[in-house]
Amino acid sequence: MTQGPALTDEVRAMIGATSEPDILEVERGAIRRYADAIEDPNPLFRDVEHARNSRYGEIICPPGFFGWPVKRSGRMGLTAKVREALAKAGYPRLLDGGVEYECFLPIRAGDTLTAYSKIADITEREGKTGKMTFTITETTYVNQNGDLVVKARGTMICR
Numbered sequence: 405m406t407q408g409p410a411l412t413d414e415v416r417a418m419i420g421a422t423s424e425p426d427i428l429e430v431e432r433g434a435i436r437r438y439a440d441a442i443e444d445p446n447p448l449f450r451d452v453e454h455a456r457n458s459r460y461g462e463i464i465c466p467p468g469f470f471g472w473p474v475k476r477s478g479r480m481g482l483t484a485k486v487r488e489a490l491a492k493a494g495y496p497r498l499l500d501g502g503v504e505y506e507c508f509l510p511i512r513a514g515d516t517l518t519a520y521s522k523i524a525d526i527t528e529r530e531g532k533t534g535k536m537t538f539t540i541t542e543t544t545y546v547n548q549n550g551d552l553v554v555k556a557r558g559t560m561i562c563r
Contacts, residue, residue, distance in 0.1 A: 409494025
C-alpha cells in the first residue's frame with residue numbers, strides 16, 4: 405500500500421454534516437433559456453399554451469434545471485468546507501465525479517424550491533497512482549408545498 409495522505413478526524417467528522425437551506429425560484433424565461441442552452445425543443449419547456457393543455461398545466465423544467473438561487477448559503481459553503489479539509493489532509497486536487505438525479509415530481513414555472521444538502525459519505529481508496537477520496541453529497545429539493553421533487557447525489561473525487 406502506498407504511503408501518502410490519509411483521512412483526518414476533521415474530515416471524518418464532516419460525514420453527516422448538513423447545509424443551511426438554499427432557496428431557488430423557477431421562472432418561465434429561465435426555463436426557456438436553459439432549454440435553449442441544452443438544445444431541447446420540447447414544447448413543455450417553452451410553449452405556455454401547449455404546457456397549459458398538458459397534464460402539467462404549466463411549463464416544466466428540463467431534467468437538471470432547478471431555477472435560480474435567490475438565497476444561497478448552504479450547499480456551496482458545505483462543499484467548500486469539505487474541500488478545504490481534504491486539501492489540508494493532503495488531497496488538494498479536485499475532480500467532479502458526476503451527479504445522479506432521482507425525480508419525483510415535475511418542477512413548474514412559478515415554483516419555489518428549497519434545497520438541503522448533507523455529506524453522506526467520505527471514503528478513501530487506493531488507485532493505480534495513489535490514494536484518492538470520494539465525497540458523496542446528497543441534496544434534497546422540495547417545492548413550496550413541501551413535496552419532494554428531486555434527490556441529487558453528487559460525487560467529488562480528490563487526490
